[in-house]
Amino acid sequence: MDFEDEIFSDGLPKVYYKHDDQGRYVLETDAPWAEKVTCALIIAGNRANLEEIRKAVLAGQKSPLCYYMELRQMDPVMLAKAAGIATFRVKRHLRPEIFAKLKPSVLDRYSKALRIPLEELKTVPNR
């Protein structure tokens, strides 16, 4: 099965208005080809990006915060608003050496904003 069909066979079909032969509008559940392609591209892109960041974290170039931010599809500005921390501080915390020195109170804010348990936030899954 193609990746495109795989992500679209999740049992949650959307409906689309289509013109039938008699000139009436009916609801159909076939997704257009372009939608399938873009969805597949975006999801594949997100997954590849996430995998790259995970490897960078394991190599010590980025902090685990960066991984979880990407997992939740956020950017530093959004995360800053969610956690109530200034954007420039969030951007600093994406560096591993600074992230390692963070106080528990700050980590707690991140774990609430990202919905990640506190212990998990310090590491990334090692697959």
Place this chain on the structure above:
Amino acid sequence: MATELKANGKPFVHYHAAHCESGVTSALLRDKGMDISEPMVFGIGSGIFFGYLPFMKMTGLPISTFRAAPGSIFHKTAKRLGAEFVTKKFRNPQKGMDELKQVLKTGQIVGMTTNMYWLPYLSERFRWNFLGHNIIALRETDGVFRISDSMLEHPIDCPVADLERARFAPGPANPHGYMYYLKSVNPRPDLRNASIKGMKSTCFMMLNIPMPIFGVRGMRFLAKKVIKSPDKLGFDEACRQLVGLIRWVEEVGTGGGGFRYMYAAFLQEAAQLFGSGELADLSKEMNAIGDSWRAFSVTAARIVKQRNKEKETFAKAGGLMLICAGREENFFKDLGKVVGKLKT
């Protein structure tokens, strides 16, 4: 179609709809006893629109929206049909959830604006930070809300914590727990007057907003940007931007092309309502415009997939968009003339 019980024991009929907000609005109206279809709501609420917002970004990509701002369809439809309604926003999430529970207990069903990413029942392809998804809460039992999401076939369960997060998702365009419900509806609504108002305001929004990023001018602005993008940004970045654009054309809500088909369905119903042949012709034209948006998205998807590189270029995609813009301009000018002649 599925039947579900509300908090006061009365039945609620769930319909599968193409677009979340018009689906929710028509479900709320139907629940109050007004028989109205989804396309009709979409037309009366002036749902069709175009806007390109390069300064507002979602996950790094600019927004190009094909429908009116979230919340406006419900607001306009309810006003034009003479219904009484309540809308509320909250600063405090706890207050917002308490208020929701209280209103549900009175037997009302409540529409809410949520962030799609945090709704747990959706699958991966829906889950991104889109902050304008509308759903209906039916009842609450033991910390679980029964949700009627008009995008899905059946009603579904959602835990309180997840719903709270979805309603109060921080970030740009935070919905602030926006909720709305109908108090009463006009037993004899004036559909003809409401449709005329809806069509007139749609014509204004598409043609006359004095900013180059809205309506038909916005389409031209974006088309020119698409044509220039590979030289300006490089092929990879241009493709990334184009994928973001196709997502808006095909997926969000029911997609730009899909909204055009829905509007055509509305015009068909309006043609029957007024007995006007001109509206029926315009409905066919709108259907054709929907087809040309779909042709644009197919071309764009082929560019990204790098099929037939000589033929499928950014210039061709931009050209198709310019054609769409030209056709829509003529269409809305004609619609404006036809609407002027209609009598309430």
